[in-house]
Amino acid sequence: MIKVSIIGSGNAAQQLIAAFVKSPTIKLVQVFSRHPENIPDLPDSCIRIHNLNLLAEADLYLIVVSDSAIAAVSEQLPFKNRLVAHTSGSVAMTELDSNNRRSVFYPLQTFTKGKKVNFKTIPIALESENTDDYALLEQVAKAISDNPFPISSEQRKALHVAAVFVNNFTNHLYEIANKICSERQIPFEILKPLLLETAEKVMTLSPKEAQTGPAKRNDSNTIKSHLEFLTDENQKKIYTLLTQSIQKNEL
Amino acid sequence: MIKVSIIGSGNAAQQLIAAFVKSPTIKLVQVFSRHPENIPDLPDSCIRIHNLNLLAEADLYLIVVSDSAIAAVSEQLPFKNRLVAHTSGSVAMTELDSNNRRSVFYPLQTFTKGKKVNFKTIPIALESENTDDYALLEQVAKAISDNPFPISSEQRKALHVAAVFVNNFTNHLYEIANKICSERQIPFEILKPLLLETAEKVMTLSPKEAQTGPAKRNDSNTIKSHLEFLTDENQKKIYTLLTQSIQKNEL
Numbered sequence: 001m002i003k004v005s006i007i008g009s010g011n012a013a014q015q016l017i018a019a020f021v022k023s024p025t026i027k028l029v030q031v032f033s034r035h036p037e038n039i040p041d042l043p044d045s046c047i048r049i050h051n052l053n054l055l056a057e058a059d060l061y062l063i064v065v066s067d068s069a070i071a072a073v074s075e076q077l078p079f080k081n082r083l084v085a086h087t088s089g090s091v092a093m094t095e096l097d098s099n100n101r102r103s104v105f106y107p108l109q110t111f112t113k114g115k116k117v118n119f120k121t122i123p124i125a126l127e128s129e130n131t132d133d134y135a136l137l138e139q140v141a142k143a144i145s146d147n148p149f150p151i152s153s154e155q156r157k158a159l160h161v162a163a164v165f166v167n168n169f170t171n172h173l174y175e176i177a178n179k180i181c182s183e184r185q186i187p188f189e190i191l192k193p194l195l196l197e198t199a200e201k202v203m204t205l206s207p208k209e210a211q212t213g214p215a216k217r218n219d220s221n222t223i224k225s226h227l228e229f230l231t232d233e234n235q236k237k238i239y240t241l242l243t244q245s246i247q248k249n250e251l
Numbered sequence: 252m253i254k255v256s257i258i259g260s261g262n263a264a265q266q267l268i269a270a271f272v273k274s275p276t277i278k279l280v281q282v283f284s285r286h287p288e289n290i291p292d293l294p295d296s297c298i299r300i301h302n303l304n305l306l307a308e309a310d311l312y313l314i315v316v317s318d319s320a321i322a323a324v325s326e327q328l329p330f331k332n333r334l335v336a337h338t339s340g341s342v343a344m345t346e347l348d349s350n351n352r353r354s355v356f357y358p359l360q361t362f363t364k365g366k367k368v369n370f371k372t373i374p375i376a377l378e379s380e381n382t383d384d385y386a387l388l389e390q391v392a393k394a395i396s397d398n399p400f401p402i403s404s405e406q407r408k409a410l411h412v413a414a415v416f417v418n419n420f421t422n423h424l425y426e427i428a429n430k431i432c433s434e435r436q437i438p439f440e441i442l443k444p445l446l447l448e449t450a451e452k453v454m455t456l457s458p459k460e461a462q463t464g465p466a467k468r469n470d471s472n473t474i475k476s477h478l479e480f481l482t483d484e485n486q487k488k489i490y491t492l493l494t495q496s497i498q499k500n501e502l
Binding site (some may be wrong): 009067068072090108109110111112114115117121122123125135147149151154155157158160161162163164165166167168169170171172173174175176177178180181183184185186188190191193194195196197198199200201202203204205207208209210211212213214215216219222223225226229230234237238239241242245246248249 | 318319341356358359360362363366367368372373374376400402405406408409410411412413414415416417418419420421422423424425426427428429431432434435436437438441442443444445446447448449450451452453454455456457458459460461462463464465466467470472473476477480481485488489490492493496497499500
């Protein structure tokens, strides 16, 4: 059994904890949180702590806190030369304190309260300072996911930016569509099959092959009529910029 | 059996034909196309024609052609006072020639060659000039979909604009993410679980509840670092505009 301890109790930490608890090859030793009431059900063998000085020996310490807290938490760890990973897409591995062996364990997924994810399908991007540590990191990732892969810090940054486009920005487009509909008493429900099909389409076609619509067709009448229809200046700007971007892409 | 004839043979027409052929309550009478070789397999009882003057009697004529051709095709129909529908999200019902009883049959979905859709779940927006015709339109829609609904021309326009946001623009964000990754030798595959989860999340949460990421958190360090990372001016503009839009939305 590989001994893992988790530092953090937010959405991502809670979902990681739930995944590790189910794994037969991982022993979850301790979970640290300043707010122990946030920690979900744990097996009796795993101990809740709220003081970092109580951290016991483990093979891997996963720091699952907000990006801005990672460096400070890593400095407060009461030991040296042990394997420590953060789980962020955008924080450099070197922001971890150099007293310990540094690594990254970045699950490429969006964690929201009230929506459980299936870890099996989640890609986990791994990086380690020492090549020797990579094998252990990979074993831990394989215990919960079918899809761990090595990645450099530079690639991880690209992946994080790309994730902002496919997740944060895409979700914001859903929100705008929701507003456009609800202002005219159209339920958002009606858009859901289209929204889902849009995502499912690129499972088998490339986004370029999947592109349709007035911008791709250079249908200037429809584009003009949509822009006249939109009254919100911000929505107009987004419509214009994305339409131009699709058109450039087709050239 | 309700007699339906289809005018057109593009992606949308082909998928509608396939759905009607399977329905026990619809008799597909004729399919018109200038390119009969495009028409998929038809039952023996359905006749391919390539001259509009050969159109036989039917309860409903569905014009499934590009937006810009709808008016011209409707003018060429060799009969009067029959029920005619177009299937476009953005064309006014009144663009159909007034010689016939006008209506709209708009399936809210994206049709791409090489990707079959399941019509059962597709919402179909219906509108008719005469209230008497609505019942028949609804019966035809119910023959292939569980989700027909009445909609005004104004609402249909809103729905079409919203569809551009959740489909065309979202797919373009996938394309940008694909570019960002492939330039750094990261396979697009890695983004797929996140992309799918982003869509699935709003099946149960509202887009507002589902929003995460640096813009929502007002994490200016990450935003700055992403903008420094992006080298393409167009990508920078889109990143900036959508980040600002998310931030305004959170105020």
